[in-house]
Amino acid sequence: MSTLLEVSGVSVSFDGFRAINNLTFSIGSAEMRAIIGPNGAGKTTFMDIITGKTKPDQGRVVFGEKSMSLLALSEAQIAQAGVGRKFQRPTVFEDQTVFDNLLLALRKDRGPLSVLLYRQNRADRDKVHALGEEIGLKDQLDRKSGELSHGQKQWLEIGMLLAQDPRLLLVDEPAAGMTPDEREHTTGLLVEAAKTRAVVVVEHDMEFVRRLNCRVTVLHEGSVLAEGSLDHVTQNQDVIDVYLGR
Numbered sequence: 001m002s003t004l005l006e007v008s009g010v011s012v013s014f015d016g017f018r019a020i021n022n023l024t025f026s027i028g029s030a031e032m033r034a035i036i037g038p039n040g041a042g043k044t045t046f047m048d049i050i051t052g053k054t055k056p057d058q059g060r061v062v063f064g065e066k067s068m069s070l071l072a073l074s075e076a077q078i079a080q081a082g083v084g085r086k087f088q089r090p091t092v093f094e095d096q097t098v099f100d101n102l103l104l105a106l107r108k109d110r111g112p113l114s115v116l117l118y119r120q121n122r123a124d125r126d127k128v129h130a131l132g133e134e135i136g137l138k139d140q141l142d143r144k145s146g147e148l149s150h151g152q153k154q155w156l157e158i159g160m161l162l163a164q165d166p167r168l169l170l171v172d173e174p175a176a177g178m179t180p181d182e183r184e185h186t187t188g189l190l191v192e193a194a195k196t197r198a199v200v201v202v203e204h205d206m207e208f209v210r211r212l213n214c215r216v217t218v219l220h221e222g223s224v225l226a227e228g229s230l231d232h233v234t235q236n237q238d239v240i241d242v243y244l245g246r
Helices: 043-050 075-081 098-105 112-117 122-135 150-163 180-193 206-212 230-234 237-244
Strands: 003-014 017-028 032-036 058-063 083-086 168-172 198-202 215-220 223-228
Touching: 003 043, 017 043, 017 198, 017 223, 032 206, 043 168, 043 198, 075 083, 083 150, 098 122, 098 150, 122 150, 122 180, 150 168, 150 180, 180 198, 180 206, 206 230, 215 230, 215 237, 223 230, 223 237, 230 237
Parallel strands: 032 198, 032 215, 083 168, 168 198
Antiparallel strands: 003 017, 003 058, 215 223
16 A cells, blocks of 8 residues: 655654654555544644644655655645544534535635635535435435534534545544444444545544554654554553553
């Protein structure tokens, strides 16, 4: 499998505190990866660097077959290059229907004129229905998004990201606040997405990570402490000392 994202020797400091310390990480083009680690390990800063929100002091971040440097791009350009990010709290347009949220998210020319002149077409409607099916909301397309449960809003937001057809999906704590059934559905949704793109899940919930059944990267003090299967990393003495033993 070809490498889609490669982060090498990346460091960043804030007011003298080294949040990321010589971090190296790579992920394949159709791979699921879970990132775990104690609070303050650098998980959010790591995602901020990939999405262009934070620029590192040193190191390289390259993406895609042409090894494009993400460090030279703005947040908007990185999103256009195919990097999608889902934050912990869902941000959907609550007054719009599920259908309209998905329609707005479809990957399209976003210039002011094209948005003004946009007319819905059959292909777009079909794509929205297919996305509704994929995320398990096909029966909810006409509902206002504000009426959805917490879990359903999370799925809608994942659907809005998938509508942009990203090659790399960064997902922050998707299982937080979900019922067991919702978590089960979320697992299936992410596993399915990882068949055709790279999916990075930052998660505290070990049971959820186990169900993803993927390679795990453990961060500590801004560096990779261990990597491998969940069983492998949870038996690592360093990981037990800094993270699991607390």
